[in-house]
Amino acid sequence: MPYISEQVKQADWKSEKHVPVIECADTIKAGELTPVKVTLGKAVAHPNTTEHHIRWIDLYFTPEDSPAPYHIGRFEFTAHGESTDGPNTGPVYTHHEASTSITVPEERCCDCGCGTLQAQAYCNIHGLWESTKEICIE
Ligand SMILES: [Fe+2]
Numbered sequence: 001m002p003y004i005s006e007q008v009k010q011a012d013w014k015s016e017k018h019v020p021v022i023e024c025a026d027t028i029k030a031g032e033l034t035p036v037k038v039t040l041g042k043a044v045a046h047p048n049t050t051e052h053h054i055r056w057i058d059l060y061f062t063p064e065d066s067p068a069p070y071h072i073g074r075f076e077f078t079a080h081g082e083s084t085d086g087p088n089t090g091p092v093y094t095h096h097e098a099s100t101s102i103t104v105p106e107e108r109c110c111d112c113g114c115g116t117l118q119a120q121a122y123c124n125i126h127g128l129w130e131s132t133k134e135i136c137i138e
Contacts, residue, residue, distance in 0.1 A: 050087035054096035
């Protein structure tokens with residue numbers, strides 16, 4: 001039986017619609033509130049229907065010297081056209097995009113790669129997808 005970690009897929013977000021895209025400055029200032037946006041389907045749109053949609057995106061931060069990731073947040077997308085009239089007749093759809101802000105209190109700078117933002121997205125029929133973005137903290 002495979003471990004879930006063996007089933008998480010990676011690809012280039014420019015050609016694969018399931019890959020989360022993490023948008024954040026490459027270098028952030030220690031102690032300052034920094035916006036981070038995570039979405040997917042930026043280059044190739046992902047469907048958002050009752051039958052096929054993104055359920056959630058998890059965002060993590062791993063400092064360079066850490067053996068484990070720190071969970072920043074889970075963003076759930078729970079409306080996909082469901083209603084008593086049937087699939088895709090509901091009044092609202094949640095788009096698979098989330099914005100938050102983070103603060104990293106300590107300067108961590110090295111030659112680069114001070115930390116990594118990591119995102120995992122779950123599609124209800126295509127499974128788990130992940131991506132990373134290195135950030136420098138000065
Ligand atoms: Fe999908």
